[in-house]
Amino acid sequence: MVYNCILVRYTGEFGVKSTQSQEYIEDFIHNNIKRALTASEGPDLLDRIRFFTRQGRLYIYFEKQQDTDVDSLVAVLGRTFGISSISPCFRTSVRDKTAVVSVAAKLMLAHGIGPGSFKITVRAIQNPKLDIPSLKRDITGLSNKIALNNGSQKEFSRSRFKKRPKWKMGPWGGEIESKPEIEVYKDHAFISAERIKSPGGFPLGLENQMVALVSGGLDSPAAAWLAMRRGAVPVFVVMDPDNGSIGDRANASAVREKALENIKVLVEYTKGALKAPIVYVASYQSALDAFIQYGSKKGITCLLCKRFMYRVAEQICFLHDCQGIVTGEILGEQASQTAKNLRVLDSAVMMPVHRPLFGFDKDEVVTLASRIGTMPIATIESVPCKGVPNRPTICGEVFEVEKVEEKIDIKKYLEQCLSGLEKVS
Structure with a gap:
């Protein structure tokens, strides 16, 4: 491959920050990237690469051409929070106009961008003398010549410039856009033909920790990922409706295992964070049985259950100095997620409850x-929760739910659940 460098574009949101804040955030990302590369590829890779930066950009290149391993860089950078997009590039001196024109023309054609259809973008930063119109004409002229010769081997060795079928970035499935570009910074020219979409957001660890309630379903892992995208390293909590009884072992195993599989995918995005994520499993079958006994006739079983989950999450917040609880609720999606019922849920705890998916549709x-890579897990079939009432209420009242909780003795079940908390490595 002709590539010998990666151009990293930071999230545009950084640009509205003060210069001091922007520099701090960019330094934060650099450190995350270095830790992630070390964790994924070992310290040897850092010895072979070099970094240089300007505002809004990071350029990473290999010191020796024979050491070039762009795939390893894309695998890590492509899924790193705080990065808007990346482009594998050919880096050369802008003074070597022959190389710039030749590589640009051949790279575009190899990516199926014909001379009659592409419009190459050239940006020059701190290089006012560069004649951009002339450079673009030369690239167009050479690409026309190669195309007329049908890209003969003499004119064009396609194997060096061929487009990759797919860049591997762990669970992240970022879109890849064919986009011919030359970015000139001082004496350096960076020539690329594609932009790989990265997650964006803020670097992981920039925000305080939060507790993320994660199940084996579709919504909660997506909500946790969105919180991570804003810089919060989560403490993951799985609520397992099994306390070791034999009757529901198969169902409980599915709940627990699917949730842990979701977390396994999410953890792939945390490589490079200063703090590793913590994972807890909390069994609460005895409490669930009580909620069914006292709440099913009133249609409030799900409200009792979720309020209990919030209380468990809040206690774990206190344990790890977390600043909020993240859940996957969507306004109106289920009976327990109407505006009135969400108010009932929130009243169970003092800690703020964050719902990143609040306004999403399915x-x-x-x-x-x-x-983000969690969809295959959500499609694995599992037995529905046994606690869902036949006619769940959509207009719960706080005082009615609290009256039922007094009969149940919530404190006893909460202490029981927390005493059996399992930390998963």
């Missing part, structure tokens, strides 16, 4: 889950 969640 198609948008499916698209996001497919992009």
Whole structure:
């Protein structure tokens, strides 16, 4: 491959920050990238690459041409929070006009961007003397010549310039856009033919930790990922409706295992974070049985259950100095997620509850889950929760739910659940 460098574009949102804040955030990303590369490829890779930066950009290249391993860089950078997009590039001196023109023309044609259809973008930063119109004419002229000769081997060795079928970036399925570009910074020219969409957001660890309630379904892992995208390293909590009883072992195993598989995917995005994520499993079958006994006739079983989950999450917040609880609720999607019922849920705890998917519709969640890599897990069949009432209320009242909770003795079940908390490595 002709590529010997990666051009990294930061999230545009950084540009509205003060210069001091922007520099701090960019330094934060650099450190995350270095830790992620070390974790994924070992410290040897860092010894072979060099970094240089300007505002809004990071350029990473290999010191020696024979050491070039762009795939390893794309695999890590492509899924790193705080990065808007990346482009594998050919880096050369802008003074070597022959190389710039030749590589640009051949790279575009190899990516199926014909001379009659492409419009190459050239940007020059701190290089006012560069004659951009002349450079673009020369690239167009050479690409026309190669195309007329049908890209003969003498004119064009396609194997060096061929388009990759797919860049591997772990679970992340970022879109790849064919986009011919030359970015000139001082004396350096970076020639690329594609932009790989990265997650964007803020670097992981920039925000305080939060507790993320994660199930084996579609919504909660997507919500946790969105919180991570804004810089929060989560403490993951799985609520397992099994306390070791034999009767529901198969169902409980599916709940627990699907949730842990979702978390396994999410953890792939945390490589490079200063703090590794923590994972807890909380069994609560005894509490669930009580909620069914006292709440099913009133249609409030799900409200009792979710309020209990919030209480468990809040206690874990206190344990790890987390600043909020992240859940996958979507306004109106289920009976327990009407505006009135969400108020009932929130009243169970003092800690703020964050719902990143609040305004999403299901198609948008499916698209996001497919992009981040959790969709295949959500499609695995599992037995529905046994606690869902036949006629769940959509207009719960706080005082009615609290009256039922007094009969149940919530404190006893909460202490029981927390004493059996399992930390998963």
